[in-house]
Each structure stands twice: as C-alpha cells, then as structure tokens.
Amino acid sequence: MAEEKELYLGYATDKAVTPFMADWLRNLEQEKLMKSKCTSCGTEYLPPRQHCQKCLSICELTEFTEREAKLYSYVIVDFGPESLSDKAPYVVAIGEFPSGLRLTAHITNLMSPPEVGMPLKLAFEKIDDKKISYKWLV
Amino acid sequence: MGRNVAVVAGGHSKFGKRYDATMRELCAEAYKPIYDEGITQDRIDASVLSYAASQFSGQGAGSALIADYLGIQDKPHMRVESACTTGTASLRAAWGMVAAGLYDVMLVLGVEQMNRVSSATATEYMSQAGDMRWEYPFGISFPAFYALMASRYMADYGIPHEVLSRISVKSHHYGAQNPKAHLPKEVSLEEADNAVPICRPLNLYDCSLITDGAAAVVIAAEERVKEFTDRPMWIRGIGAGASEMMIQDRKSLTSIPGAKRAGKAAYEMAGIGPDDIDMAQVHDCFSIAELIAYEDLGFAEPGKGREIVENKENYHEGRIPVNCDGGLKSKGHPLGATGISMTYEILKQMRGEAEQPSRQIKDVKYGLAHNVGQSGQFVNVFIFERGF
Numbered sequence: 001m002a003e004e005k006e007l008y009l010g011y012a013t014d015k016a017v018t019p020f021m022a023d024w025l026r027n028l029e030q031e032k033l034m035k036s037k038c039t040s041c042g043t044e045y046l047p048p049r050q051h052c053q054k055c056l057s058i059c060e061l062t063e064f065t066e067r068e069a070k071l072y073s074y075v076i077v078d079f080g081p082e083s084l085s086d087k088a089p090y091v092v093a094i095g096e097f098p099s100g101l102r103l104t105a106h107i108t109n110l111m112s113p114p115e116v117g118m119p120l121k122l123a124f125e126k127i128d129d130k131k132i133s134y135k136w137l138v
Numbered sequence: 139m140g141r142n143v144a145v146v147a148g149g150h151s152k153f154g155k156r157y158d159a160t161m162r163e164l165c166a167e168a169y170k171p172i173y174d175e176g177i178t179q180d181r182i183d184a185s186v187l188s189y190a191a192s193q194f195s196g197q198g199a200g201s202a203l204i205a206d207y208l209g210i211q212d213k214p215h216m217r218v219e220s221a222c223t224t225g226t227a228s229l230r231a232a233w234g235m236v237a238a239g240l241y242d243v244m245l246v247l248g249v250e251q252m253n254r255v256s257s258a259t260a261t262e263y264m265s266q267a268g269d270m271r272w273e274y275p276f277g278i279s280f281p282a283f284y285a286l287m288a289s290r291y292m293a294d295y296g297i298p299h300e301v302l303s304r305i306s307v308k309s310h311h312y313g314a315q316n317p318k319a320h321l322p323k324e325v326s327l328e329e330a331d332n333a334v335p336i337c338r339p340l341n342l343y344d345c346s347l348i349t350d351g352a353a354a355v356v357i358a359a360e361e362r363v364k365e366f367t368d369r370p371m372w373i374r375g376i377g378a379g380a381s382e383m384m385i386q387d388r389k390s391l392t393s394i395p396g397a398k399r400a401g402k403a404a405y406e407m408a409g410i411g412p413d414d415i416d417m418a419q420v421h422d423c424f425s426i427a428e429l430i431a432y433e434d435l436g437f438a439e440p441g442k443g444r445e446i447v448e449n450k451e452n453y454h455e456g457r458i459p460v461n462c463d464g465g466l467k468s469k470g471h472p473l474g475a476t477g478i479s480m481t482y483e484i485l486k487q488m489r490g491e492a493e494q495p496s497r498q499i500k501d502v503k504y505g506l507a508h509n510v511g512q513s514g515q516f517v518n519v520f521i522f523e524r525g526f
C-alpha cells in the first residue's frame with residue numbers, strides 16, 4: 001500500500017497528527033469539513049474532538065454542512081508570531097453559524113475593514129502540497 | 139481555612155531589557171533586599187521559584203538552578219507554571235503549604251527572562267499558549283487574543299479606541315515615577331491613540347512590554363510573623379478561576395468568566411466587597427484587559443468601565459486607584475514575575491513606601507491583585523489586608 005500523504009492544518013504547523021486527525025484532514029482535502037459527535041451522549045463538536053468533553057467517550061466524524069456565518073469577532077494581525085511574520089497583515093475571525101457552532105479562520109478577501117455581525121461564508125484553501133485549511137470569505 | 143498567613147517582606151529587580159543578567163542574576167536581585175532585611179537563607183523553610191516559559195532560557199529544572207544560586211539549594215523547592223499567573227499561582231501554592239502547617243516560612247519568587255530572543259520569536263512562543271491544533275495554525279498571537287476581545291467589546295458598547303489609550307496614558311504616568319519600571323516615560327493621549335498597529339484594534343501602546351525581571355516575597359505563618367516584621371500584610375482572600383481553552387468557545391468576549399469567578403471567591407473568603415478595596419493591581423497585559431478587569435472585579439457595571447477611565451477614578455487619588463506603579467504596560471510584564479510584582483507593590487503602598495508622594499495611595503487597608511494567565515484560562519485574585 002502506498003504511504004499516506006502527510007497533511008497539516010493551517011499556515012503555521014502543528015505536526016502532532018493522530019490517526020483521528022489524519023482522517024479529518026483527508027476529509028478536509030476533499031472539501032468536507034467534519035465535526036465530531038459523541039457515540040455515547042450525542043454532543044457535537046466543531047472543531048472536532050476525539051473524546052467527548054462531557055463523558056469522555058469516543059466521538060465519530062460527521063459532515064458539517066453549514067456555510068453561512070456571522071462575524072463574531074476579529075483581529076487584524078499586523079505583527080504576527082515568527083512562523084507567520086511573512087504573511088502579516090492578516091485577518092483572523094471567529095464566525096458563528098446559525099446552529100451556534102463557531103469556527104476560527106482567516107478572512108482572505110476583505111476589501112474594507114471587517115465589522116462585527118457581517119456575513120461570512122466558509123470556503124476551503126490549499127496552501128501548499130501539505131498544508132490545507134478552511135477560510136472565511138466576505 | 140488553616141493558619142493565617144502574612145506577607146512579611148518583598149524584593150524586586152529592575153524590570154527592563156536586562157542584557158546584563160539572565161534568570162539567575164535577576165532572582166538574586168529580587169531576593170537581596172529581603173536578605174538585607176535579615177531574612178537570611180537559614181530562616182527560610184522552603185520555596186516556590188517559578189517562571190512561565192522555559193523556551194525563553196532553554197533551561198530545564200529551573201527552580202533547582204535558582205535555589206542553588208540563591209543559596210537555598212538544600213531546602214525543598216518547586217516550580218509552578220500557569221502562564222502569566224505563574225506568580226500568584228506560586229503564592230497560592232505556598233500559602234496552602236504554610237496554612238496547612240507543612241512549613242512556617244516560605245520564599246515565593248517569580249522570574250522571566252524574555253529578551254534573549256527576538257520579539258518575533260517571543261511572540262511565537264507566546265502564541266504557542268493558544269491551542270496548538272486549532273488556534274496556533276492561524277497565527278493568533280498573544281495580543282491577537284485580546285484584540286478579539288477588544289473588537290467585540292468596542293462593537294457591543296460603542297466605545298472609541300481613545301478610551302483604551304487613556305488607560306495607557308495613566309500607566310505611563312505612574313511608570314515614569316517608578317524606578318523599577320521598564321519604560322518609565324510619560325506618553326500623550328495623541329501619541330498613544332495613534333501608535334503603530336500591532337493587532338488592530340490594538341496598537342503598540344495598548345500592549346504590555348516583553349520584559350526581563352524578577353520579584354520575590356516571603357510569607358510566614360501567624361505565630362512566626364512577629365519574628366520578621368511589625369508591618370505584615372495578611373492574605374485574606376484567594377480566588378482562582380478558569381475559562382475555556384479556545385477563545386471561540388467563550389460565551390462572552392466582553393468579560394473573562396474565570397476572572398469573575400476568581401473575584402467573587404476572593405471577596406467571599408475575605409468577607410468584603412469591591413467597595414472596600416482601596417487599591418488594585420490588575421492584569422493590564424493589554425489596555426482592554428484593564429477595562430474588562432474593572433467590570434469583572436465589580437468596580438464598574440458591564441460596559442461602564444469607561445466611566446472610571448474618563449473620570450480618572452483609577453488615579454492614585456481616585457475612587458479605585460489601579461496600577462499606580464505603571465502596570466504591565468509601563469513597569470513591564472516578565473510573565474512569571476508579574477503576580478509577585480503586584481503583591482510587592484501592594485505591600486509597598488500599604489507601608490507608605492512609594493518612591494514619589496505623587497504615586498503614593500493614601501491609607502491602604504485592603505489591596506487587590508488580579509492576575510490573568512494567557513487570555514483568561516487561569517485567573518488568581520488575592521485580597522490583602524494591612525496588619526498594622
């Protein structure tokens with residue numbers, strides 16, 4: 001069997017990938033954003049957890065299909081950590097979906113300053129051969 | 139609650155970019171004034187010697203190094219770590235050991251050496267205190283977490299950035315009068331409001347400093363206090379709180395839930411309320427953090443913190459003097475030292491020993507220290523009472 005391609009999330013890289021995360025990343029590469037659902041109590045998590053925060057049971061990945069969100073808060077990073085200093089300035093936003101679940105990602109196509117409450121749309125991004133991500137579009 | 143415990147002495151290094159020193163020398167500077175007061179190594183039973191981040195120095199087993207350098211290598215010691223609350227977490231741990239009767243006299247010291255790496259590298263290390271899997275990949279630096287709070291606070295309550303700048307102006311006004319401060323200079327409102335952006339809406343003057351420094355206190359059990367001082371400061375209230383790891387998981391960004399819980403617990407234990415506090419040292423790692431602290435600690439209603447700022451109630455002669463030593467903004471923020479530096483300053487103010495009358499707060503009976511770690515994951519609130 002051919003070796004699985006290594007995949008990582010985002011711009012700066014956390015290289016500690018587990019089998020659960022590798023599975024999640026392979027889905028992300030197919031533009032499927034997966035949340036996780038506790039196999040025991042049914043609680044849902046985005047971003048996903050392998051273990052339920054409430055009962056510590058194992059969670060399984062299920063597809064998250066919401067795409068429209070509202071900007072909950074934002075920051076324009078002018079001076080970033082060393083690993084992202086070449087990319088600054090960049091905008092990080094927390095978006096809230098109608099279900100109440102939230103996600104944190106960059107907004108990549110802003111032409112004017114971001115505003116709390118503005119609509120955001122979730123999209124996918126291939127950063128390079130190994131790095132993939134989700135992102136916000138306005 | 140065990141035995142009563144008091145702070146009996148304090149020491150403080152010069153804060154700044156200390157290229158003339160590393161962790162060990164900074165610790166010696168903080169302990170020396172305590173030693174000079176007569177609290178020599180043989181009178182200390184045990185110690186808590188802490189720093190927040192070992193990446194900065196690369197030194198492992200640091201409390202052993204510090205203990206050895208200070209000449210207490212044969213006494214029990216430990217390091218406590220909880221990001222920027224490392225200092226007060228150390229004090230909380232030591233308080234517990236003394237209150238329980240394990241030791242009578244303990245040295246509690248906090249230190250951080252941060253300027254041996256570039257500010258980009260320091261920012262990198264601090265961003266690794268975000269969730270490595272879900273936040274770090276997006277480059278959310280330490281100021282970025284607080285900028286996320288600021289954006290939401292400013293939108294919800296409709297406050298202009300100038301309110302935040304007024305807090306920085308106050309910090310620098312007092313830092314300029316503190317010989318231990320890292321950046322002891324006044325700034326104008328115009329300068330503070332128009333500074334270079336770091337993580338918008340926060341600019342350079344909204345951000346605390348990357349500082350080298352150490353601070354130390356000695357605590358003693360009630361029956362031993364008189365051997366050390368006739369001017370003790372009793373530890374009356376200790377509240378600790380915690381909040382969600384990821385900032386997106388907080389129900390609100392206009393308040394730090396762990397800080398509210400910590401404040402409430404500390405007031406309850408001390409049997410007093412916010413109106414009884416004569417001075418506060420709050421964790422102004424960013425200007426917005428000080429504004430939120432006023433509200434989390436009950437000095438102002440939610441959204442009304444700006445009134446304290448605009449009416450200058452936070453100045454040394456105001457209703458609730460806050461950070462009249464320059465705070466983390468002007469005095470500096472050596473992560474692990476900060477909580478102990480707050481404690482040191484309250485002891486100094488209670489004893490009427492501020493270097494300048496223009497920053498001496500009158501008649502301090504109760505002082506409060508509010509120490510926040512990372513973006514609120516850890517919070518310790520201490521209430522101290524003058525014992526003389």
Ligand SMILES: [Zn+2]
Pocket residue numbers: 038039040041042043052053054055056057
């Ligand atoms: Zn469960």
